[in-house]
Amino acid sequence: MPGNLIKLRFRLNEVETTLQCPPGTRLIDILRGHFGLEGAKEGCGVGECGSCLVLKDGQAVNACLIPAFTVADAEIVTVEGIRSLRSFAELRKGLPEEVFGGCGFCASGFLVALAGLFVGNPEAGEPEIREALSGVLCGCGNYPRVVDKALRRLSRRRKYGRKRD
């Protein structure tokens, strides 16, 4: 391989994927630059704002902090996957995108944070929801609306997604 590229094999939105890239390529750049998946956004580049959240092996992580060499054999789900995959259909029913309002920049961060929470803990309560959302910054200050809608979803007590190991 030219230079010092690595060959990555991983699952992206439930599809087996292979990619060659330098080891220092960030996951956010792989997703946005290589695959054109612009749902995860770069707001800060240092893992503070939560705009770039994706699910890695079922857990919400900041894609701007993930170098390529840690992605091998991982299961990555982006907000596009959450919006389209059957495995997240129940979650979508409970959390339509209008929930998020505002300008929409942080919408994917909120949605992935909640997906990561409910996938691991379908019975998550108000404290867990608040905690999950605390990692996403909303420039519009739109938090109360998002928390409110997520809590209403909770009150309907549905199970979302598959349990992840």
Added chain:
Amino acid sequence: MAANETRVFRPKSLGGLLRLYARNPDAMLYAGGTEIIPHHQRGSGRHLALPEKVIYLGAVPDLARISRSQRFLDIGACLSVSRILSMGRNVLPPVLFASLSGIGTPSIRNLVTLGGNLCASQSRGDIRSALSVIDAQIELRSAAGTRWVGVAQLAPGVEGVDLSPGEVLTRVRVPLEEWDVHHFRKVPLEGLGSHGSLCFAAVAHFPKGALDALRLCFSAPSLPLFRSRTLESRLKSARLPIPAKQAEALVAELRVSLGPGREADRQSGYVRATAVRLARAFLAELNARSLEIR
């Protein structure tokens, strides 16, 4: 360093890791990356400015084990904080649970590892005070051998902990002791240009209303891990509730021990004053708790 000149090693065993690191002591050890990546960013769409050699620890099973005996909990250094927290409040000492819960955001806790946080720069080592008061021990291994150190011996500098060449922090041994009171406070220092926090951890044991053991520890960017056995022994065998005069005397001695801080450094002045107030509040809480237990 051009982006594609970085070589990444993925050892699959602890022995392999130690041998590899011995041959490449200039390599950067990479666990969760939350301390490393922000300082190696080059901008949107650009590759990270990683050093020539990186050893990725995420594939070494021995670094991600948890084992438990009656007296100890051994936690692998590469376990994520969220994974450790999932063990629950009933397993982890409460003071440790509290300190781990306060690290970063939920997504950061899915990446931050125990070893990474311990080795972090002075401004970020959130859990040192909690581990110190419960006398946790840290295992350091190299190809040459193994040693155990206390938290205080991991002396963090501005850039991070200074281990011997070839040494890797492999696990943390947490004593499972019973304490009557666990206390942890984390006070952010955002207003003074710091991402760090003032952390205060304390535990106390008072069988039959007499203080058998009291441990207090502070850490902050402008205050390297502070714990004074002399202070802690001042109240040994004191009957609870501690009389106000005795508590104030301890607080006054703490104030003197902390020192005045660096001149013209607003942060260190605030940290020291707040540490004293937090200690005072803890002693009041200790008294209240002792009355509850009776």
Added chain:
Amino acid sequence: MQPFLADILTAEIKDLCFGHVLRSPIHRGRVRGLRLPPLPDGCFLVRGRDIPGKRTLSCGGFSHPVLGDPRVQYRGQPYALLGGPDRDVLADLAAAARVDWEEQAAEEAGDSRPGSAAPAVQYRRGDPDAAFRGAFQMVEAEYETERRRIHDPDLAGALVQVSEKSLTVYASTQDPFGLREAVAAVLKLPSRRVNVVATRLANPMEGKFLLSVLVAAHAAVLATICKKPVWLSEEPVDNHRYGFPGPGFRIRQQTALDREGNLVGARIEMELQAGAYPPAAESVLLPAVRASWGGYRVPNLEIKAATVCSSRVPTGSFRAAGRAQAFFAAELNSSRLEEIGEQDPYTWKARNLMRGDRSADPGSAGSPKAVLDAVVEMANFRRKHASFASLKKRRQSTLDPPYPLRGIGLAVAYQDRHDPGVFTTRPNRCAVKAVLDTDKRLHLYTSLVDHGPGVHALFVNRAARLLELDPAKVIVEDVDTQVVPDTGASTLSRALSVGLPLVEQCCQAIKMKRIKGLLPIEVRRSCRSPEPVAPEADGAVLSVPAEAAWAATVVEVEVDPGSLEIAMRGIWMALLCGRLEGLGDAEAYVVGEVIRAAGWASLAEHAPNASQSPLPGVPEPPAWAAGSLPRLARIPPVLVRFVEDPNPAPRGFEQLAHLSVPPAYAAAVSQATGLYVDRIPITPEVLQECLET
């Protein structure tokens, strides 16, 4: 809808060039020489002399050199540009650049620099000298507001595409036509040859003026030189370190009271800390002057205001720039007067507030007293205030029991209906166009970008109702200066007071023409742009406008006696701003504004501006932080109510949170701690400093 700028798929653009900004490492000085390694193929350098047209940008009364070449006035100022096909190569070249600087001493605020400051302004009403001579009591205090940043995930940036005859700029901007004019002037082109397409904007839109223009100008210069498409965007670290912050102010208030505690006179001195390049007086200073006395009845008044420069990043335009800072001082000052006069804040304000040029009529539905009454009831203010005051009296000293350390503060503020929020000298006339096509779809054309509680949704709903159309058949077209008319810079005020009436007029005209039956129908309606208040118009400056929007806010806090951390327990806000039907989710929008204003009042910058040295002994902080945006855990319950308004005309209300939340917060902290903190942000460290002094 246009995507966010960062989401434009640059990988699909052929021959794309990138830009890299070279920034000054010194505070002040001159570039004597610049050396770079040999430039690889496709890479090129741009200096000040390569700019074909105007070398200074202006936008909304703020101005800034396109490049600080040869002179720089603050650390981080752009002095040259690099262009090329590979960002990594450009970064390496920038790191290798060697500049021969003639360094000069940095300017502290207040140093004189000939021609640097905007002229001072002065206003007078009555005879303040006599009022002070005859006063029973005088109160004096100095208030300070720090320069502030916002969390802006959607960074300023531009993609510029060139053709033989024109240039298209895709930019995140609140003022597409202003950007077009500025870029055309820099390139020495007629405006019609520059086209601007406004991309989708993030956050509630604040400050996307000068910085957007600067970045776009840089990209446009690069594109003009290399004749290829150019992409240039701020990095988060650059925005954090060098992004233009909101203004800082120092305001001294002297108040004269008679024996009954009534206001008889006031002297106000204001100093705007503008950084390296001062804005025009109409942009920040004059709005601050107008707000400096807070809308109270003060028969004898003198106001002096001046701008000072220093070697710091220049201030930019932000939510209620100048007014927010002035209201902070005015309202906090009034809370001191209330305390000195041992009066309940509600009673004191109700007695002393003005409406238009009359006193507030008790019980009058359209008066500020209506919002006062509403918020006091919502928050149970009077009972809590009395209770916390009683607790405070029982404390021997500041942090002593009885606990909890709680306080509650009240503030009132107004926003002028015709305050465009941003001073601009263009356009003379604002216009909106509407076309009803043969499929009976209505197309609306305006330069007002969508933002806030759904400005475009408001236009759609109103048009649909007037023309009896399905809202799905009403489309607000993307903002493209080739296609839409100039409705002026986008603010909520302008959308409500200019855009909406013009949309309604277009619909009425279409309704009339529709009777004749022929489609398509195209109409265009325009109006004069709202005039900013002229500097000489004392009368206008020194009175509350008749059609103001009002808000009253209550903030309750609790202070931890150990750590001095300040937790907000609740924020209540009542607004009077006309009828807002069809405006999407106005309440959620105001809640968002309240949260951001609360952050400004209570959170400090995480890291010093790079134009200052790091604090001694404190490690260089990471390259980014949220600034004054609170995380979810810090956000208290926020309750907002729109009070019934006999005047239905919708007025802008986007500023009201920033005008009223900070002083209410400061008053609450003061009651909780017994400490008089006359600055924001108020953080635990600030309280510690107050304790020590």
